[in-house]
Amino acid sequence: MISACPTPTSPTSTRGDTRSAVGAPRRRLGLLAAAAVLAAPLTAFVAPAAADPVPGGPWNCGEAVPLSGLLSHEELQQRLTSLAERRDALDLDVVGESLDGRPLYSAVVGDGPRTLAILTQQHGDEPMGTEAAVAFLREISADTPQAAALREAVTVVVVPRINPDGFERYTDEDFRDGIDPRRNSADLDLNRLWGPDADPDPATAPEVAAVEAVLAEHQPDLVVDYHHQVTYRTDEGDMATMSVLWSTHPDVDPAVAADGRRAAAVVGAALERDGHATVTRYPESDTSTTARNGLGLDGYPALLIEQRGQQEAGQKNRGALVREALTSMQGITEALADGSFDATDPAAADALPARGERVDGCE
Ligand SMILES: [Zn+2]
Numbered sequence: 001m002i003s004a005c006p007t008p009t010s011p012t013s014t015r016g017d018t019r020s021a022v023g024a025p026r027r028r029l030g031l032l033a034a035a036a037v038l039a040a041p042l043t044a045f046v047a048p049a050a051a052d053p054v055p056g057g058p059w060n061c062g063e064a065v066p067l068s069g070l071l072s073h074e075e076l077q078q079r080l081t082s083l084a085e086r087r088d089a090l091d092l093d094v095v096g097e098s099l100d101g102r103p104l105y106s107a108v109v110g111d112g113p114r115t116l117a118i119l120t121q122q123h124g125d126e127p128m129g130t131e132a133a134v135a136f137l138r139e140i141s142a143d144t145p146q147a148a149a150l151r152e153a154v155t156v157v158v159v160p161r162i163n164p165d166g167f168e169r170y171t172d173e174d175f176r177d178g179i180d181p182r183r184n185s186a187d188l189d190l191n192r193l194w195g196p197d198a199d200p201d202p203a204t205a206p207e208v209a210a211v212e213a214v215l216a217e218h219q220p221d222l223v224v225d226y227h228h229q230v231t232y233r234t235d236e237g238d239m240a241t242m243s244v245l246w247s248t249h250p251d252v253d254p255a256v257a258a259d260g261r262r263a264a265a266v267v268g269a270a271l272e273r274d275g276h277a278t279v280t281r282y283p284e285s286d287t288s289t290t291a292r293n294g295l296g297l298d299g300y301p302a303l304l305i306e307q308r309g310q311q312e313a314g315q316k317n318r319g320a321l322v323r324e325a326l327t328s329m330q331g332i333t334e335a336l337a338d339g340s341f342d343a344t345d346p347a348a349a350d351a352l353p354a355r356g357e358r359v360d361g362c363e
Helices: 013-015 029-036 072-084 126-142 145-153 164-171 206-218 252-272 291-297 313-338 346-351
Strands: 090-097 102-107 112-118 153-157 222-228 232-234 242-246 278-281 302-307 357-358
Touching: 072 090, 072 102, 072 126, 072 164, 090 206, 102 126, 102 206, 112 126, 112 206, 126 145, 126 153, 126 222, 126 302, 126 313, 145 153, 145 313, 153 206, 153 313, 222 252, 222 291, 222 313, 232 346, 242 252, 242 291, 242 313, 252 278, 252 291, 252 302, 252 313, 252 346, 278 357, 291 302, 302 313
Parallel strands: 112 153, 112 222, 222 302, 242 278
Antiparallel strands: 090 102, 102 153, 232 357, 242 302
C-alpha cells in the first residue's frame, strides 16, 4: 500500500475549497445567509507523526510544519514598500483596509496593453499565492531587458493577501479560537461575495469592495485567483501540483469563459515545461458568487488556481509551492506578452485531466 501524507488535523485544513465549491445554492447569497454558515473548528498547526512519505513528493509527512516562515502582514508591507522604493517600475498603493484595520495593497507593474490581475489569499489560511506574488513582483519589476519587454506588453496588477485578518488568525497562536481563518473577521467567506448575484456590504466585507475598485480601475483581461486545496492525486495516481478552473457558470459570456479556458491551458503547459508538475481540472460548480464565476459574470475572464498542500505550507514545502505558483504567473504573463495566449485553443483546457482522489492520510 502506498502511504500518504498526514491528513490535516482539522476540518478547516482538510476541506480546502472542495466542500464550499460544490452544492452552494444558485441564488442570491445574502450576507446574513453567508454569516449564518457555521464556522468550522480552527486549523491545527502541527501535523501528526506518521508513516513514510509518498514517492514523488516533496510531501511533508510526520513533520511539524511551523508557519513562521511565511511573511507576516507587516513583513509583506515592508517587502512591497521596499520594492516600490527601489523599483521605478512598481507602483504600490493602499487600496483599502480589512475589517480589523490591516492595509490592503495593490502593486502595479508595467503599462502594457494587456492587463493581468493576480488576487491572492482571500482565504486567510491559503498563503502561498501571496509568497509567489511577491517573488513575481520582484522579478517583473527588475531592471533587465526581459522584464522591461514584459512590462511593455503587459500591465500586471497584484492584490496580495486579500484576507489579512484571517491570515493573522491562521498564524498566531493567540487567535486559534474564534472565527475560521479561512473567513474574514465578520465570519464571511469572501469567495461567496463576487459578481452580480452577490451584494457585499462594505461594512462587513471591505476586502471585496477594495478589490472590486481595483478591478474596475484596471479592467483586466484576465483575473487569476490563487487558493490552496489539500493534496490530490491525478486520475493516474500521481501527485497533482494544482487544479485549475475557469468560469463555468452558464450565464458567463462564452468569449469571457473562453479566455479563462485559454489561461487554464497556458498554466497547464507552463507547469508541464517546468518538469514533473501536473495540473488537473478542478471540479465544476455553478455557484455564481465565487470569484471564478462572479467575476466572469461581471465580464472579467477569470481562472481559479488551487495549489496543492494547504496542510503542508511549512518550511519544507515552501520553496516548491512558491515555485509552482510563480511558474503559473510567469507562464500567463509571457503568453499575454508574446501573443500565444490569444493563439491558444480554449479546447486545450479540456485536455487537462480531472482531479483524482484526495490524499487523506498516512496509512
Ligand atoms: Zn480558497
